[in-house]
Amino acid sequence: MSEAAERPAAASLYGLTPRLMGAIGLALEQGQDSHVRALVRPLHPSDLADLIERLDPDDRMRLVAAVADVFDPECLPWLEDGVREQVLDRLGMARVAEAVAGLDTDDAVEVLESLDEAERREVLRHVPAEDRAVLEQGLTYPEDSAGRLMQRELVALPPHWTVGQAIDFMRSSADLPDHFFDVFVVDPRHKAMGVVPVSRLLRSRRPVRLTEIMEREFHRIPAGADQEEVGLLFQRYGLASAPVVDEDDRLVGVITIDDAVHVLGEEAEEDLARLGRVGDTNVNAPILETARTRISWLLITLVNTLLASTVISQFEATIERIVALAVLMPIVAAMGGNAGMQVVTVVVRALATRDLGTDNIFRFVRKEIGVGILNGLVFATILGTVAALWFEDVRMAGVLAAAMVLNMVWAAFAGAVIPILIRRLRIDPAVGAGPLLTTTTDVLGFFSFLGLASLLLL
C-alpha cells in the first residue's frame, strides 16, 4: 500500500504537491498575501482543505486571513471537525453565513453541525429565508443519519412526461444541481415511483414516456437510516445515487456516491482507531487532546495487568519467594507496548491516507514524544502509588515509576519513527511496525526496571 506514494505517476495526480506546500509556507512567512492567494486559487477545494489541515495552527490562521475575501466555501465540508471550527471562527459569522448559503444542502448542514447552538442561530439569521427553512429542516434529522447526509437539490419529474419534455425542462431550468446521475419520477403526492439514470434518458427518443424507461425496483433510503448503513448499501449494490424518503415514502432528498464514499472512509478509520486502541487517528490534533483521548485506553490496559499481577501474587508458594519486581515487571513492558501501538496505528493509517508526509513528519514525532512524556507521568504516578501502598516500599515504587516514564517516552518515539523508517525500506509499515515496536518496548521495559532496580535498590 505504501509503495504507491513514491511513484511519480501517482504524485502527479494530486493538486497539492510538496513543492507547492513549500512555496505557500514561504509566502506566508514573508507576509506576501497576494502571492499566497495566487498560489492557492487553482487548488481543488479538497486540496485546499488538505493544505489548511497540514499547516501548523499559526500558519493556518495566517492563510485563512490572507484568502478570507476569496475563500472557497466548497472546501469547508472536506475539513476535519476541529480544524473546521478554527477556520469558521477566523472567517467570522457573516462570512460563514454567505458561505453556507452558497453550498449544497448536505454540505451546508455539515458546516452548521460544527457550530455551537448560538453561532448556528447567528449564521442562520444571515442566510436568506428560503435557504434557512431547508437547512433548519435538515438539522432536525438525527446526527449521522441519511437525512443529514442527503442533499435537497434533485430532479423530480411527473410520470406522464416524455423524455423530450424532461430534456426541455432541464435545459430551461436554472435551479438544478450541478451534477446528477439519476432523475426521479414522483406521483402528485411526491411519492417516489421510479428512477431514470441520466445516461438512459440521454439515449432514449423524445416521444418515449418516462414511465416506460424508469426502474421501478430501486433502493429507497429511509431518512432516519444510519449513515454507515447508507455507505455499505452503496458499496454493496454499486449505486451512484439513491433517493431518500420520509415515513410516507415521499421523496425528500438524494444521497450521491461521493457522500457515501466519505462515510465509508470515516467508518473504516473509526474501526482502525478502535482496534489500535486509540480515540481517533487525527494526526493534526494538539498534544493535550491526543494525550487525553488515549488515557482511557491505557487505563484499561493498566487494570488488566494489575489484575493479572494479583493472580501471580496468589502463587507465592509456587514461585518461591516471589518478589514485587517479578509481579510488577510485565506491567512496564505491556504499558509501553500498548502506548507504542497507539502511535503505530495512527502513523500507519496516516501514511495510507497521505495525511503524513515529509512536510509534517518532524512536527508529528516531536508531538508524539510530548504525548509520551505526559502519559508516562500520569501512569508513573498511578502505578508508583499503587506499588508503594501494595508492597510498602517507596524506593521500589520510585524505580518502577522512572522505568515507566522511560519506556513510554521510548514507545512514543519508536512508535512514530519505526513505521516511517521501515516504509523507506519498502516494507509495509502496517505489517512490520507492530512486532518491531513491541520487541523494543518489552526489552526496554524489563531492562530499565530491572537495571534501575539493581543499580539503586541492591
Add this chain to the structure above:
Amino acid sequence: MSEAAERPAAASLYGLTPRLMGAIGLALEQGQDSHVRALVRPLHPSDLADLIERLDPDDRMRLVAAVADVFDPECLPWLEDGVREQVLDRLGMARVAEAVAGLDTDDAVEVLESLDEAERREVLRHVPAEDRAVLEQGLTYPEDSAGRLMQRELVALPPHWTVGQAIDFMRSSADLPDHFFDVFVVDPRHKAMGVVPVSRLLRSRRPVRLTEIMEREFHRIPAGADQEEVGLLFQRYGLASAPVVDEDDRLVGVITIDDAVHVLGEEAEEDLARLGRVGDTNVNAPILETARTRISWLLITLVNTLLASTVISQFEATIERIVALAVLMPIVAAMGGNAGMQVVTVVVRALATRDLGTDNIFRFVRKEIGVGILNGLVFATILGTVAALWFEDVRMAGVLAAAMVLNMVWAAFAGAVIPILIRRLRIDPAVGAGPLLTTTTDVLGFFSFLGLASLLLL
C-alpha cells in the same frame, strides 16, 4: 456502528434476508432445485454472491448446480477469490467462457484473474475473437493496476461534434455501456481532450459544441497507477468516473466509482487485518488455511516474548532465585492474548460488514475453536521444546505446553463469543472486546500455568 444492524429500517434495505436464507437452505436440503431457482432469481448479483459465500461448502456446490443453467455471471465479480474459484470449477469452462463474454471488461478480467494459466487459455478459447483481444490486452496490465480495474466500454466523441450530434449518436448506437456518468472528447489520435458530465450534456442545447461545455482540467489516471491510489483519488476529489490513459495520453478506458469503492473497501479491510495481526479477515476461509495464515503472526509474538524472557533471566541476582516459571509465565498470557485478538479483529470487521450473522455464527465459533486447538498444539510443541532444553526440566515443559493449549483454546472461544455477546448488550464490539478478552487470557494464562505447576510439580 453495530446498532444499525438491528434497526428494522436498515434490514429491509437488503435483498438477502435471514428468512430468505432459511428458505433457500431448506429447499437445498430437500433437493427442490426449481424452488431454489425461483427463490434466487430476484436477487441482486451482489446478494447472490453474498448468499453463495455464506453457505457451507456442500450447500454452496448444491446451489451452484441447481442454478447453473440460469446462473447470473454478474455475481462473479462480487465473490471472494477462494469462493469464486470453487464456483468457476463447478460451472465448467464452457459455461464460464459464456459468462465472461457477457461481462464488462473490468469484471471479465477480474474473473479471469482467479483462473490458473491453463484454465484461462481454455476459457479465452471459448470467447468470441473480438472480446478475446480486449481481454488479453487487459491482462497485460500489472495486477492491482488501473489498467486491470478499468472497463473498455466508454463513449468517446470527436471535438467538432455538437450536443445534438452526440445525443443522436448515442440514441442510435447499440454498443454503449449500460450506464455512464461522463462522455469523453478525444482528438483524432484518441488523446483525451476533455470530459463532459452526462447531466451537463442533457441540459445543453443541441447546437452547442462539445468543446464549449467540456472540462479541460480533469484527472487522467495512468494505466499503470496502483489501484489503491485510484481509490484514494476518487475519494479525495469526489469523482464519479475518470478516464484512464496510456503513456502517450491516449484514452484506453474508464474507471467508475463503484470500482473505486470496491478497492477502498478492500484496502481498509487489509489495514484492519494487518493491525489485528491476521492474514486476512475472511470469515469463510477453511480451518487449516486460517490456522496457517495466522501462524506467522504468532511466531513473531513468540520470538518477541522469548527475547524479553532472556532479558529477565539476565537479572537473576536482582530477582532472587528467579525460577523458570517466572520467566516463562508471561509468554502463555501474551500468546493467548494475541491469538484472541486475531479472532476479535475478524469478528469485529465481519460484524461491521454484515459478513457474520445469525446464520453462520455457530459454524464460525466451532471453526475458531478448531483453529485454537491446532495453533495451540503448534506453539505448545515449540515452547515446550525450548523450555525443556533451556531449563533441562521436562515435567515443567509439559506443564507449560498444557497451559499454552488451554489458554489458546480459551482465547479462540472467548475471542469469537465476547464481541458477539457485548454487541447484544449494545456495546460496540470494536471498543469493548479487546480489553475484556486480554483480561481473561492474562488471568487464565497465569492461572493455568501456575495452577498446573502447583498441582503437578510441587
